[in-house]
Amino acid sequence: MNKLCKCKVRLKNVLKVAFSIVALLISHQQTFSYPNYNFFLAKTWPAYFYRTDTIVPVIDSATIRTLDTTVAVVKDTLRNTTDTLTLSKDSLTAPIAYHAKDSFVFLVPQKQLYLHGNANAKTEGATSAESVDITANTIFYDNATNIVRAWGGTDTAKKALNLPTIIQGESKSIMDTISFNLKTQKGIFKNTYYNEGEIFVNAEIVKKVDKDVAFAYNGRFTTCNLDEPHFALRARKLKLITNKLAVSGPAIPEFESVPMPVAIPFGIYPMQRGRHSGVIPPQFTQNSSMGLGLEGLGYYKVINDYWDVTFRGNLYSYFGYTVNVSPQYYKRYRYRGRFSFNYQNTRTLNESTIIPDEFISNKSFQVNWSHSMDSKARPGVSFSASVNAGSSGFNRNIPNNPYKNFQNQMSSSIAYSKSWQDGKYNLSMQANHNQNNMTKLINVQLPTLSFSTTTFNPFQNKESAGTPKWYENFGIGYNGTLLNQFSFYDTAFSFKHLLDTTQWGAQHNIPITLALPALGPLMISPSVSYSENWMSRKIYRKWNASEEKVDTINKKGLYIARQMSFGLSANTRIFGTFNFRKGKILALRHEIRPTISASYSPNMARSYYEELQIDKRGNKMMVSQYDGNLFGGFSNMAFGGLNFGIDNLLEMKMRNDNDTTGLDENLTKKIRLIDGLSINSGYNFLADSMQWQPISISMRTSLFDNKLSVTSNATIDQYAVNPETGIRTSQLLWSRGHLGNLTNASLALSTSFSSKKKDERKDKERVPIDPSLTMDEQQRQIEYVRQNASEFVDFNIPWNLSASVAVNYYRQQMANYRGVQNIFNASLNLSGDFSITPKWKAGGSTYFDLKTLQMNMLTLFISREMHCWQLSINVTPVGPWKSFSIVLNPKAGILRDLRINRTRNFGGY
Structure with missing residues (x-):
């Protein structure tokens, strides 16, 4: 006692005294309880990692009496403690927080602590990797050596209870016994189950040499979290480096x-x-046209926190290759983007007897760039880019991607816009591009400048009070566009040809409006518009009698065309309801929205229209000298007449079987039969002939609870056409009993059906996203899933089917003025999948040309769900590149490149 009081009081001694007081207070009130934690363990960790033969140290009754005496002595010495506080050099760098469900016992002379019953000890470090959280049935701590030992217990059924668990950083381990140094973080763990991220390791013995490095003996490495894993890699020796590699x-x-x-x-x-550099392994493939190949070989490089770049390449035994360089950049709250450059040097086996060469070589490239700017980065300013350009034959030389093979249209847009004074003034600059891979024609519009102002009211008071005067609603605005364009063919590019095809033009429009007060149900709006087009060339045409064709001469310069129009429009809405007394149909509701407008446009285009002979018979037609410009001329006919139209909405209310009265609105069902049916036309009182304007009809609706979407459009011309020249005549077809000639029409049907989900939870709840991934990395994973749909089949939906039909027809005058030609296109798209068994799913997609009655593309797949593995078989029997592939690989992203694949390609362009 005296010796204890004469020593200097250190922090450890103060803690010991405090612990003794707490122990005395708790020892009289502590309730012993042993809750069943097996349920938690069974739900969290596989059962095969538990051991029921754990040895639990036992403290005999004599030792307990000694402990009680020691506690009493320490309690008595508290009255005479007056020493100063000093810190020991061997003390821990951070305090330890601990608790126990049963009890805890202090051995003061030995500087030891026992925690019994669901015990926990936690120390906070400078980083998460230095923090240690230990949970076990019993924890023993030796303050002199900083050693922590922990072991589990057994319940009444001799099953494992509260096995030692240690959490350090993002890693978690469950084991039989722990012997761990809190200061050096070295230790020995037996029968350890170790988890970090997607990796699960079971080892007989684990030796931790520091906070980051551990060695395992007789280890089993897997990414399957079942009690009995489907697969594993068993090794005698393993080295684990936290957050780096194994x-x-x-x-x-x-x-x-x-x-x-x-x-x-x-x-x-x-x-x-997260992001880290590394090699991207390839996959082996066999192509009958390109030979044996390695596809996807590459390297991913992290440049800094904002940039990374991916290098990929394909190599084939016939000496063909492709190269892809894809840098990405991202700055939070500012911008994000991705650039991709692809170069192909294809060398395919020649299967044609016309060309004597053994191989056919083709070089092509493609550039893709996407950029988006955060709207909060610079309010009022936006910049975006979507570039998809390259050689016309690039898409056709991509194997195993029939969707790309049939993509014949490519377009690009780079846009910058700025607004001032809360959007009153807007300026935009754009660079646009579009190309047709079939005709190989490329059009580039650079630059495109647009400036516009919102409608402002010059007579409106800045501080208005009461009802505004009618003239205060007078508004005026401005819209202007400056455009420059040049065109060329992919196969015949030359700088001289580029200069010859360069065009520029400008368009100005000044709308003037006046919103008058409503006259009952009618809304009347007068308007005045002035338009002016600037053009860069004129076209002079002349009939060449000797060669029997039309010769053209282009003359460059600045040419201006003007047009004014005056109008007065009115619109209203009419409602009608028809009720039924019997049957399931309660009522039909019809809404009519008629519009009518009177307008006048004088003929200000006489000077640039001329009469042209188009054939040797002497047939003539009026043509404009401004045809072919970016902004052409206006009509050479004065218009003074009416434009009218009507739009319809039709709804039906049905009675629910549970409602016999039809009065409960909650039990009735409303169905839209027609979302919109509009018919528009006009009549020109000033025209000498052909006064009627073509009839425009459009209809849209969604049927069967929005399962079937229908959209259709049609244009009917009421006047006859000369079949020899394709020119409209003044003969009205109504006099023959015909409504008119159908000049263009389109019909689009699309539907999608799917079965009820097995699990109604949201996808994010069923498949949680790794929170350690950034938004950009999550987006890349989503994009990977989209590009490899057969590898990520949703078994939560037993079956689904999507279908779309598109039919297009239009009639146009032939280029040589020798009649009209009718063009018809129709296609059918089908895609879907269904579950053969709860673990097998099959599906596919096809594109069928209804005009030629040929199947242009067909892809089929069958997938097998194997918990931690996935099997997919893909077949493309119809298409530019026919292929067959089998892929077997783990689902875990860490082992995604550990795949067994067999790929064969047949044919090509």
Whole structure:
């Protein structure tokens, strides 16, 4: 006692005294309880990692009496403690927080602590990797050596209870026993189950040499979290480096606990989270046109926090290759973007007898760039880019991607816009591009400048009070566009030809409006508009009698065309309801929205219209000298007449079977039969002939609870056409009993059906996203899933089907003025999948040309759900590139490149 009081009081001694007081208070009130934690363990960790033969140290009754005496002595010495406080050099760098469900006992002379019953000890470090959280049935702590020992217990059924668990950083381990140094973070763990990210390791003995490095003996490495894993890699020696990688010596794979008769000499398993550089392994493929190949070989490089770049390449035995460079950039709250450059040097086997060469070589490239700017980065300013340009034959030379093979249209847009004074003034600059891979024609519009102002009211008072005067609603605005364009063919590019095809033009429009007060149900709006087009060339045409064709001469310069129009419009809405007394149909509701407008446009285009002979018979037609410009001339006919139209909405209310009265609105069902049916036309009182304007009809609706979407359009011309020249005549077809000639029409049907989900939870709840991934990395994973749909089949939906039909027809005058030609196109798209069994799913998609009655593309797949593995078989029997592939690989992203694949391609362009 005296010796204890004479020593200097250190922080550890003060803690011991405090712990003694707490122990005395708790020892009289502590309730012993042993809750059942097996349910939690069974739900969290696989059962095969538990051991029921754990040895639990036992403290005999004599030791307990000694502990009680020691506690009493310490309590008595508290009255005479007056020493100063000093810190020991061997003390811990951070305090330890601990608790126990049963009890805790202090051995003051030995500087030891026992925690019993669901015990926990936690120390906070400078980083998460230095923080340690230990939970066990019993924890023993030796303050002199900083050693922590922990072991589990058993319940009444002799099952494992509260096995030692240690959490350090993002790693978690469950084991039989722990012997761990809190200061050096070295330790020995037996029968350890270790988890970090997607990796699960079970080892007989784990030796931790510091806070980041551990060695395992007789380890089993897997990404399957079942009690009995479907697969694993068993190695005698393993080295684990936290958040970096795991390295093993010779390893033997096993499936369903059955070792395979193969072995890998060593294994390197990356465990680093987030973005990190590394090699991208290739996959082997066989192509009858290109030879044997390695596809996807590359390297991913992290440049800094904002940039990374991916290099990929394909190599083929016929000396063909492709190269892809894809840098990405992202700055939070500012912008994000991705650039991709692809170069193809294809060398395919010649299967044609016309060309004597053994191989056919083709070089092509493609550039893709996408950029988006955060709207909060610079309010009022936006910049975006979507570039998709390259050689016309690039898409046709991509194997195993029939969707790309049939993509014949490519377009690009780079846009910058700025607004002032809360959007009153807007300026935009654009660079646009479009190309047709079939005709190989490329059009580039650079630059395109647009300036506009919102309608402002010059007579409106800045501080208005009461009802505004009618003239205060007078508004005026401005819209202007300046455009420059040049065109060329992919196969015949030359700088001289580029200059010859360069065009520029400008368009100005000044609308003037006046919103008058409503006259009952009518809304009347007068308007005045002035338009002016600037053009860069004129076209002079002349009939060449000797060669029997029309010769053209282009003359460059500045040419201006003007037009004014005056109008007065009115619109209203009419409602009608028809009720039914019997049957399931309660009522039909019809809404009519008629519009009518009177307008006048004088003929201000006489000077640039001329009469042209188009054939040797002497047939003539009026043509404009401004045809072919970016902004052409206006009509050479004065218009003074009416434009009218009507739009219809039709709804039906049905009675629910549970409602016999039809009065409960909650039990009735409203169905839209027609979302919109509009008919528009006009009549020109000033025209000498052909006064009627073509009839325009459009209809849209959604049927069967929005399962079937229908959209259709049609244009009917009421006047006859000369079949020899394709020119409209003044003969009204109504006099013959015909409504008119159909000049263009389109019909689009689309539908999608799917079965009820097995699990009604949201996808994010069923498949949680790794929170350690950035938004950009999550987006890349989503894009990977979209591009490899057969590898990520949703078994939560037993079946789904999508279908669309598109029919297009239009009639146009032939280029040589020798009649009209009718063009018809129709196509059918089908896609879907269905579950053969709860673990097998099959599906596919096809594109069928209804005009030629040919199937242009067909892809089929069958997938097998194997919990931690996935199997997909893909077949493309119809298309530019016919292929067959089998892919078997783990689902875990860390082992995504560990795949077994067999790919064969047949044919090509």
